Amino acid sequence: MKIAFACITFLALSFLAFSQKTDIELLKNINLDRNRNYDPIFRLITDSVSPFNIGLALLILIFGRIQKDRLITSKAYTILGTILLASLISTLLKYSIDRPRPFITYTFIEKVTSGGSPSFPSGHTTDAFALAAALSLAFPRWYVLIPSFLWALAIGYSRINLGVHYPSDVLAGALIGVGSAYLFRYLKAFFSKNTAVQ
Numbered sequence: 001m002k003i004a005f006a007c008i009t010f011l012a013l014s015f016l017a018f019s020q021k022t023d024i025e026l027l028k029n030i031n032l033d034r035n036r037n038y039d040p041i042f043r044l045i046t047d048s049v050s051p052f053n054i055g056l057a058l059l060i061l062i063f064g065r066i067q068k069d070r071l072i073t074s075k076a077y078t079i080l081g082t083i084l085l086a087s088l089i090s091t092l093l094k095y096s097i098d099r100p101r102p103f104i105t106y107t108f109i110e111k112v113t114s115g116g117s118p119s120f121p122s123g124h125t126t127d128a129f130a131l132a133a134a135l136s137l138a139f140p141r142w143y144v145l146i147p148s149f150l151w152a153l154a155i156g157y158s159r160i161n162l163g164v165h166y167p168s169d170v171l172a173g174a175l176i177g178v179g180s181a182y183l184f185r186y187l188k189a190f191f192s193k194n195t196a197v198q
């Protein structure tokens with residue numbers, strides 16, 4: 001519970017550190033000065049979240065089941081659980097805070113991809129960092145950690161570049177994603193321990 005409280009406190013402080021002026025200036029610099037030739041690539045990156053999140057977790061689960069490897073299967077369920085927890089937290093915050101998307105508030109921002117729900121936090125970034133953190137905790141190797149977090153960073157950057165999120169939305173999404181991986185791990189250990197005692 002201390003980890004969850006620390007994550008929420010850090011998230012709140014990080015959000016407060018970003019003034020609206022700083023947020024929009026950063027967004028303007030990235031979105032309006034972008035090389036538009038790369039828009040299709042950034043759309044492809046941003047659209048990779050759902051297939052990667054669900055697909056990779058299910059592949060690990062299927063592999064664990066085929067191999068009859070209980071440890072791999074357990075890791076797959078932990079990854080899926082982390083993704084669901086992160087998505088739940090992100091969705092609750094989105095509709096509680098109800099921050100308008102930047103292209104709605106500032107009509108000069110160029111919206112280059114879809115973005116319909118409230119802006120804060122970035123759901124795509126939350127999901128990407130949740131997967132990256134969960135994979136890194138499940139398989140703590142450099143060749144898992146580095147590509148996972150580079151992909152997650154690319155997702156976060158793409159959301160700003162394509163004009164659908166403020167930088168603070170992306171920062172919050174990254175913190176929620178990583179925090180969810182640690183929170184789910186803690187909760188799983190806590191419930192496993194209490195179940196074993198009974």
